[in-house]
Amino acid sequence: MSSAVTPRGWTKFGLHLNGWLVYLFFYAPIVLLVIFSFSASRNVGTWGGWTFEWYGEFAGTQNARNALEASLKIAIISTVISVVLGTMAALALERFTFRGKQVFDGLLYLPIIIPDVTMAVMMLLFFAEFFDVINAVFGIQMRKGFNSIVLSHIAFNISFVSVVVRARLAGMDTKLEEAALDLYATRWKAFRYVTFPQIVPGIAGGALLAITLSLDDVVITQFVAGPGWTTLPVYVFGLIRKGVTPLINAISVVMLVGSMSLVALSLVAERVRGGEHG
Amino acid sequence: MTVVEALLSQEPDEREATPEFEAAAARQESRRGFLMALPAYAYLVLFFAVPLIIVIVYSFATRNRFGGTDLSGWNLDSYAKLGEPIVRDILFRSVWLALLTTIICLVIAYPFAYFLSTRSPAIRNVMLVFVMIPFWTNFLVRNYAWRVILGNDGPFTRTTEALGLGEQELLFSQTAVVLGLVYGYLPFMILPLYAAVERIDHGLLEASRDLYASGYQSFRRVLLPLSMPGVIAGSILVFVPSLGAYVTPEILGGAKTTLLGSYIVTQFLTARNWPFGASLSFVLMAIMLVTTIIYFRKGGRTL
């Protein structure tokens, strides 16, 4: 693609340089972090020879392992529930008109644009009141912990899932569904055999986003976590505030590898799908 | 799936069309749509709208002597507190740093997005993937990486020493916070910008050059106006989370660089002044809402 409007000379040089610097900026810190996680020095930013000691320490720290397990459990459960609710919401908004639709649409956007901290405060105050109400009505003592974290994560993930699925539904020609109906499919079969296969990539993308956001969250989780329940990011965040240690390097790299595996998985999935098409 | 199946099942009807039938069919569709939306709707009302209202209620409540909150006796004390010099400084500092972050991201991301759009499709896809990876990577970890780099005796200090600039200390400063924010949110600027620039027909730039525009003029008069939706979307995506940032200033900032996000958290976790924390959260949300409403008013649709 070269024509008279393709930048030349200094402009071209500047564009290329900026491009490479952006990638350097993105990846240098990550690479350095990985390198230092294998450093034997107790000082986190200093090279002191190869070691796997810190990964061993991670494996041996009960609290860290518990936090990892909790993180995964919370992420998976909240993702499954928000994928179901979010997909139904997307279908309702893209394929139906109903009373209260606009209010719902607005409500669905809010969790996406609201700052983390505000949402954290909301959930903190809500559970402070909510558990009192539950206690008064049902006589069950509920405390902050697993339940409150999962409920909060679903509250923001529904919106992200529905936005991604909606984009996919909006890009799908409604004529395909009409063609299915015309070809003797019931409404349900048209959904099952035409709409659903078409939106699977959107649902998968939404699920990936939900699981990532759940595994990423620090502020909201920190506000609604209770005794005995903490997620890995909140645990790490707590450690960092006490002071950086090589253990944090190791845990960070494990989290990094986790995030990247998810992305790699989605890319492979896309490649497989792409292969079917092309 | 079974819920959806039940909602999509239908009864056969063999009658001549009448306005009554049409209206009944429309009502039935409407009911189905509502039922389909209901689970998410109810969930968000209970676990989002109600909490939001509680925050607003709390912001008018009173903090009692024991750090608890009295919901009776409504007053505007918490909002009056916003005018105090300390709070004002924090508000201004937060807005300023968020703006600075947004501008820096824009300056870096715009040429990058344009550069990306001029690559051949195959290279472009690879380049995009390498922008997506940081986007999907754990935010806390990415901020922590800078803590390691900027830390005591870390790679940054060693580099400045080697360059003969002496032992520079960047950590726990505003600069470090902005650096962390830019690092964290740069992908949020690149992706919408790229989407906007990529859509623009290359022929339009050629046409502007044909009509005697210089390279700068065709950028200023054609490329920039056409990519404005991307500029605005990217700016909001960077500005809003930067304004409420909590993790970054906690990790990279120091005592003197308290920002709104951290200040709100302090009200709840240490100072135990919930009404004031609630009013601060509400202010933060209001700024965010106004920003996004302006965006939507300007005709933007995608965030």
Add this chain to the structure above:
Amino acid sequence: MNSTPAVDIKGITKRFGDVVAVDNIDLEIADGEFFAMLGPSGCGKTTTLRMIAGLDFPTTGSLKIFGEEVGTLPPNKRPVNTVFQNYALFPHLNVIDNVAFGLRMQGVAKAGARKQAVEMIELVHLGGLENRKASQMSGGQQQRVALARALVNHPKVLLLDEPLGALDLKLRQEMQGELKRLQKELGISFVFVTHDQEEALTMSDRIAVMDEGKLLQVAKPEEIYERPANRFVADFIGQTNLLDGTVEDASTVCLANGARVRAKSSFPVGEKVAVSLRPERAQIAQRDDAVDGGSAVDGVVESVTYLGNARVYGIKLDWMDLEVREENRPGATLHEPGSQVTIAWDSEAVSVVAG
């Protein structure tokens, strides 16, 4: 042929909110007929087709398919199938599964459905491409898949929504012939919607012309062309010159400039009408040359457009402009712009429509 109409529409109206998309139409389509619905976009022809398919329900009126009331029946319960505009082939399925879809939905076992699908794919000349995806095929091939996908279900009526709209000219002409052939072979009615009047004229047994939700004329192509029911039809089908005037008696119309021309009509005396004169029906001659034919008007040549097989003259009359088309025969006189000419026509060559 069956004496019960394939499609019988009585008093159908369709409103979308305040917009009347289809306005109280009556229409009968015979079994085995190649029927075209023609009109500008937004005229209601596609809505009518969708109502026959069941994709939209009428607001009021009766819609029968072979005598059975189906007005409020969902599309999957109707014995009709549709070839959609831009085909709407399922992108996640290959050709054979696209074609077998309808049979599978009706409960035909997979093996049987596939066998029938393969036969139908052969019939539309796509044998060997069964395992391709829709996105890997050309426009013409996709069109054939869409046809096969509808026809494999043996519909009693086949509905086609602008089926050739996305094809280039050569493919279009080829597919026109193909559609005709298939329709003859299968003996069922084809109802097809188009905005291309030439396509409608060449392919159909009968044409319905619609505008603004109303049915203006339903007739054989010749009749639509020769005896348009009104001004809109005359203007929409082919090229024409509309000369405004008033009826003087059963065989004379007084034109706007006062000239009397011979034109048969059944309008009452004094009625405002327009005389529709097709460009190829008028003759053009130098002013002082003798012309035969019933009527004539004088004018000046303003422009000449050379079309290869013909020339089109733009003629300026005192009170309006005319177009006259003359075949490019050897020895034909060329009239230069500025020439004083006389335009003449036979009284049988014109039709009179309501003004």
